Amino acid sequence: MIKVLVIEDHEEIRDLISYNLGKENFETICFDNANEGLIHLENDDVDIILLDLMLPGLKGMQFLQIVRNNKKFSGVPIIIISAKNTEQDIINGLEMGADDYLTKPFSIKILIAKINAILRRNPAIKSKIISINGISIDTNNYVVTVDGEEISLTNKEYELLQMLLKHPKRVFTRNQILNAVWGYESDVYTRTVDTHVSSLRKKLGEKGSFIKSVPKIGYRADI
Amino acid sequence: MIKVLVIEDHEEIRDLISYNLGKENFETICFDNANEGLIHLENDDVDIILLDLMLPGLKGMQFLQIVRNNKKFSGVPIIIISAKNTEQDIINGLEMGADDYLTKPFSIKILIAKINAILRRNPAIKSKIISINGISIDTNNYVVTVDGEEISLTNKEYELLQMLLKHPKRVFTRNQILNAVWGYESDVYTRTVDTHVSSLRKKLGEKGSFIKSVPKIGYRADI
DNA sequence: AAAAATATGTCAATTAAATGTAAAATATAG
DNA sequence: CTATATTTTACATTTAATTGACATATTTTT
Numbered sequence: 001m002i003k004v005l006v007i008e009d010h011e012e013i014r015d016l017i018s019y020n021l022g023k024e025n026f027e028t029i030c031f032d033n034a035n036e037g038l039i040h041l042e043n044d045d046v047d048i049i050l051l052d053l054m055l056p057g058l059k060g061m062q063f064l065q066i067v068r069n070n071k072k073f074s075g076v077p078i079i080i081i082s083a084k085n086t087e088q089d090i091i092n093g094l095e096m097g098a099d100d101y102l103t104k105p106f107s108i109k110i111l112i113a114k115i116n117a118i119l120r121r122n123p124a125i126k127s128k129i130i131s132i133n134g135i136s137i138d139t140n141n142y143v144v145t146v147d148g149e150e151i152s153l154t155n156k157e158y159e160l161l162q163m164l165l166k167h168p169k170r171v172f173t174r175n176q177i178l179n180a181v182w183g184y185e186s187d188v189y190t191r192t193v194d195t196h197v198s199s200l201r202k203k204l205g206e207k208g209s210f211i212k213s214v215p216k217i218g219y220r221a222d223i
Numbered sequence: 224m225i226k227v228l229v230i231e232d233h234e235e236i237r238d239l240i241s242y243n244l245g246k247e248n249f250e251t252i253c254f255d256n257a258n259e260g261l262i263h264l265e266n267d268d269v270d271i272i273l274l275d276l277m278l279p280g281l282k283g284m285q286f287l288q289i290v291r292n293n294k295k296f297s298g299v300p301i302i303i304i305s306a307k308n309t310e311q312d313i314i315n316g317l318e319m320g321a322d323d324y325l326t327k328p329f330s331i332k333i334l335i336a337k338i339n340a341i342l343r344r345n346p347a348i349k350s351k352i353i354s355i356n357g358i359s360i361d362t363n364n365y366v367v368t369v370d371g372e373e374i375s376l377t378n379k380e381y382e383l384l385q386m387l388l389k390h391p392k393r394v395f396t397r398n399q400i401l402n403a404v405w406g407y408e409s410d411v412y413t414r415t416v417d418t419h420v421s422s423l424r425k426k427l428g429e430k431g432s433f434i435k436s437v438p439k440i441g442y443r444a445d446i
Numbered sequence: 447a448a449a450a451a452t453a454t455g456t457c458a459a460t461t462a463a464a465t466g467t468a469a470a471a472t473a474t475a476g
Numbered sequence: 477c478t479a480t481a482t483t484t485t486a487c488a489t490t491t492a493a494t495t496g497a498c499a500t501a502t503t504t505t506t
Binding site: 077090094095097098099100107110113114116117118120122140141143154 | 314321341393394443
Binding site for chain 3: 414424436438439
């Protein structure tokens with residue numbers, strides 16, 4: 001699902017955007033200020049940002065500048081939605097790094113068409129990276145690194161690792177793991193999981209010990 | 224120099240655009256009809272297209288459709304500049320594949336800012352030669368060289384190589400490759416990809432080994 | 447606390463599955 | 477019609493997954 005970060009201090013506009021994008025199957029995350037938006041951006045990847053300029057606290061243009069100067073986020077498309085509608089306002093916004101600029105009042109349908117046009121051109125290939133405690137999984141590229149060193153995992157090992165790390169601390173039974181990694185109809189021997197856990201631990205080296213067995217139940221990532 | 228193809232039947236507007244873009248160091252190629260624009264596109268690569276909709280002969284929307292359905296040009300950004308200014312006109316234009324839509328009368332400065340915003344996001348448009356590790360692809364001329372020696376690839380091999388090298392390290396599934404190289408409606412057997420990988424590796428000689436298979440997933444350029 | 451019962455760890459052999467590639471069949475271009 | 481490119485087929489090769497055996501660890505019972 002496409003995640004849209006909305007930074008807009010007017011509640012009615014936030015609700016309007018949220019409601020209409022929701023109908024188009026976008027997931028919206030809304031904030032009434034840029035500071036919180038920035039924090040969210042640190043913690044969760046988003047696909048596109050809708051940004052108001054006149055905000056309390058951190059101003060929209062400052063937010064834009066921070067995001068564009070940060071390597072990690074600089075690829076995220078940004079559409080400015082603002083009541084500032086002079087030629088110079090628009091030029092400033094675009095030159096500062098916005099991908100498009102809509103002036104208020106705006107048509108929600110045009111907004112949606114513009115979001116789609118931008119996403120069409122930048123297929124959300126942003127790498128979803130799960131990274132905990134020195135182990136990171138680039139889920140787009142199937143690349144796993146331990147302390148920066150790439151290690152090579154087989155498909156089952158990879159899927160298993162991903163499952164465990166997506167919910168650290170949570171205990172999974174062998175059957176849950178079989179269902180998730182092997183598929184529901186598979187009639188594989190439960191203990192096959194153990195073999196894969198074993199080889200996964202081995203490949204992870206020292207870090208492998210974070211995979212704890214929970215006797216009589218299954219395994220969990222104690223990390 | 225960035226080449227801008229302008230398709231606009233009003234001479235004053237063509238001149239206005241041409242003059243102002245010239246000052247910004249763009250090269251403009253202007254036509255008063257879409258047919259000639261299309262022929263030009265066939266013969267010379269352009270970086271971005273400015274398109275009027277109400278034209279004599281081939282209409283702007285038809286032009287847009289032709290360009291977007293043609294694999295060779297579908298990546299070229301298009302900004303529509305039109306007097307058609309209803310919400311539905313704009314939505315149609317964007318949904319048909321335009322990257323932006325300016326309504327007349329328009330600000331030339333905003334136009335320039337928008338062109339820059341679009342080009343900023345598609346840097347690949349500017350660099351037409353991909354060159355990594357002794358393998359280089361001149362995407363203007365469809366020429367591939369390995370250590371300076373030109374090699375001859377078939378079209379599918381060429382497209383495949385280009386796809387892999389545009390995103391080194393990234394893993395592509397066989398289906399992603401099929402969609403990108405063969406097109407969405409193609410009903411070609413997945414393993415055909417393998418055959419082409421094989422012949423591509425062979426033609427690349429020693430360097431061919433950079434194409435790594437990722438078991439159960441697909442291929443990637445490990446380069 | 448020791449012994450018995452049960453569970454997990456891991457190696458090595460086996461089985462299964464995916465990839466590599468040559469060559470035949472088909473399609474396309476000139 | 478011929479040459480070339482593309483797709484499919486078939487089989488060889490490689491790689492991964494699974495199982496069984498036994499060692500080690502943990503839990504339960506006495």
